[in-house]
Amino acid sequence: MLKRFDTLFLRLFVLMWVTLVLSHLAAWSVAAPGGGPGSDRPLPTLPSLPPGGPFGAAGPAPPPPPFDPGPGRPDRVPRDGAPGLPAGALWTDYAVRLLVIALGAALGARWLSAPMRRLSRAASALAGQLAGGAAPAPLDEQRGTREVRATAAVFNAMARRLQEQFDTRSLHMAALSHDLRTPLTRLRMRLARLPEDALPGAVADIREMDELVDGTLAVLREQRDDEPARPVDAAALVQALVDDQAELGHAVSLQAEPAPRVRAHPAALRRILANLLGNALKHGGGARLSVRAGGDGHTEVLVDDDGPGIAPEQIERAFQPWVRLPGSAASPGHGLGLAIARDLAERDGAELTLENRPEGGLRARLRLPPA
Template identity: 40%
Template structure:
């Protein structure tokens, strides 16, 4: 059964086989046409010029050998052969010897370029009627030609340049050197351009993860510098927006907490009644809600990146869940570290661990290095869990899955949203899955 490759499938196959990097594709765009041109020029040279010159040389050599054979057959004596050999040596640069009673060898080694053997064989067959044998590979500087006569074998050693255009390999060498030189120059220039794009991508990635990029400067081609300048302008606008938001949040936090503090003080001084107790609970819930709103709106808050030991950080965060009555176990290598914004990561892990403490009694927090780089933190609980089709819904801000898990009365549905926002701000993510303990597993992945 013959398989037919459709055009669409052939196109997909070509795309999969092409380089995926900008460096590889740019190099292919430059080198492939040059290589094709070099191959075409070399092919034309060998087919039209080198082969034609070799054929003419072979025909001239075959004519000289035919003259020597015919002259000897006219007078097949040693004296006649000596005269012919002497004339051939002086006039034609041919070394001749006569092997009395010998026969031609059987078989011969083919030349590297088949056109050499074909041209010489065609020329000898057209000029000599007697059986002949030749070898173009045994001697580097000579061609060995032997002709069978009734008296024996006439052997002729001819200089190689009399049968073959010996300068062809020099042309091929120059073409190869030119291709390698052009390839080296292309690699040098393309690498410089790609390096500028890689620096821009690295700076954008670092800035996206909250790291400062003070030493980044636009380099490379004009278009790349324009993109870098646009990135720096965007970075400045975003940083200005973050600074303004941080200042605004600090002011709002102060302005909101001042009346709350006054109300709490007045209730503390008021006569304790059932009504004042309910008001205190309302104020406490309002304060908790404001804290969550501000934490969600604050985001990264301009915090710097530090390398911290994860086990110590997780144990500090877990203390709150332990005080709330949950049994928390932490498993992590003591020397496992990560470059993170510590307070932001603490806030994210605190939300996940406290969420697990609210819905389960036993919590297991595991931190380990990932095989592909980075770290992974697992938070498992033995609570009721969440249906699989509602995992993504749980990450939506202000989402409360009351029917799946008994949501904390104080919660406003921002815990998972804050955790994912923090993880993605670090270049990672948070996902949910079924825990081996029977409840919910929250997986925090952070890059290396």
Template identity: 40%
Template sequence: MRLLPAYLWPRFLKRRLPTSLWGRSLLIIVLPVLVMQVAVTWIFFDAHWQTVTARLSEGLAGDIAWAVESYEDDPSPQGLQRLADRAERSMSLSIALQEDRVLPTEKRRGPIGVVDRVLDHALESRLDRPYWFDTTRYPSYVDIQVQEPQGVLRIIAPRERAVATQAHIFVLWLTIATVLLMGVAILFIRNQVRAIERLADAAEAFGRGETVPRFKPHGAREVRAAATAFMAMRDRIQRHIDQRTALLASVSHDLRTPLTRLRLELALAPPFKRQAAMRGDLDEMEHMIDEYLAFARGEAGETPQPVSVPDLLGAAADDARRAGAEVELSAPEGLTAILRPLAFKRALVNLAGNAASHGDHVRLSARVLTSGGVEIAIEDDGPGIPDEMHEEAFRPFSRLDDSRNQNRKGVGLGLAIARDVARSHGGDITLERSDLGGLKAVIRIPGPVSLAPAEAAAD
């Protein structure tokens, strides 16, 4: 396995760190606690548990060496009995002689190898005869056997005489304390993150143009300050929007009055040479006023509701046909999405009308995205827009050159209004090169969609 170069490690770790505030906050709490627990446990086992176990094992090995030497001094049955009684009474050792037996050949070692290593080292340093021991057969005892000429001298010792058996209690309490601390930390972190999530949801909803009731700031002082600042900013923006809408509505109303009078005077006046041209100018002025007002208003106050996407595309297709274009329409039957019907219809009509005014063939299509949501494409076979000018086309009042705007009615707000509507739904519009040779406008709207049962089964 090849190791990464040192300069790549920060990038490698950064890609694998949690991206959410909740995940990173949890990591900040959990990682130091785990490191502390591992370090304390390691220090405990290395500096305390192993030391105590080694001393206990050395003491037990010394008692066993004394018992073996005492037996060899008087190997008679009476001497063995006296030795066994004394060892049982003074050292809690059970001693018995298994005559004509030899040591087992198999080695039995426990899961914690340090116990066997320490005991083996202690016995090896104290005994000069072959020995064998087992720390796994009996949970509370250690079985030690020493080879003697008469057989095997078997010694059963309490386990606590060889091992510090209470170490697991320390680890258990350390684990319990760690879990409690982490639980409290996770609870507090979750509360703080939830306050930030509520603020983010409110900001996102406001960005989509939804009416969000005022919410009470929660969380830490800094989070409450950010929420309060957001609400103040939202109120200022809303006042600005309301004032702009009211101003445009007032201007529109004031301009419509003289336009209506001019239109009436033209209708009552006897025919003259420039009458048709003046009527066209009045129509264009009225269209411009409608565009300005629609851009300022944005239909943001409309409530989202389930809407049939094929019906909206059908209305846009009819508008394109009235403009003289040949229209191709394809959409899954029964496709429904949560939309603001009037605003979204206006966006589609703008895009379809724009396509029809620049091309002879228009294609409208819709499909369900695998990640959820719906994608709608409007294509034409017109001259298109250069790739480097796609973003420029979305700027309000932007009228691109020559190829797409010669003798065209409009003020350059069609794409701007359509993108504003798409973004108010949480989506966006992108421009691409169409297979028909012209421009392709793609609207992607996230959110839940549904299909008719037959379509869903077919998919």
């Protein structure tokens, strides 16, 4: 509960007040005549505050102590002889001072936290920029205090290192996927020497490997696509995919409501929907798709099936690459479809989730941002 109020402003505000009080007590203990620990003289008010007691009416001023103004200072008057102010005036005085110090603390907190806000924005943008293949925008290393400049230099070095690792990973995957085409081509040529009963299994294995290579290269191309996202008619794209699957004899249907255009990369959105549709057909035997407008301006694409669903504790694991859930070992695949779909969705600012339907089966929900 207390952490909600633990802010830089509050810490700076309290620090300013405590410093003011401690400086006054230290000065009174060391420099005030007759003051210090063990003295019978009462604690004076802060030198910057008016005399008097805030919890009662101002009484008659106490008699001033013997005072020698010293040579050359005949007009100096001891502060202890000043009359006290009424309690109402004192509270007004304290309130005004409190507001002024609070304003100073707020401005100081905003000024001191500006580098942290810049760092927070840069860190938030880093993941999206790396996923999109773009070089992260560096922080200004010549701005701010020495500590801020050092932090910016460390952050920029980390961002560059991450970018190099992402580029190296993508390059290795692309090279491996490309080089696999040559042995696959040789295997196709040697299929003619196999016995007739071994041909169907070998052809199916080669086709599966070829699809995996094509999928990997397509994803790498889409991730390295520097073209900005643009408005897309999601309903028309879903309709085209459903028509293609229906021509192949698959049990698919579509219910589309009027919905606004969405902002996405068309190739990436098509692959997301193709992966979701392929999962529904593979594990559920059919797919029912629907497109509808969300209440917050987003567009939702739902993909429902009549399969066994997924255990609630396994839903997030389904999005991890190379993970095959219990019961899916008999189905073809490599556990990459959902991982690729979510990665591409997040790259375009969309959200992909899975949920079990009450009537049975699984629902994939894709929320797309408006154009």
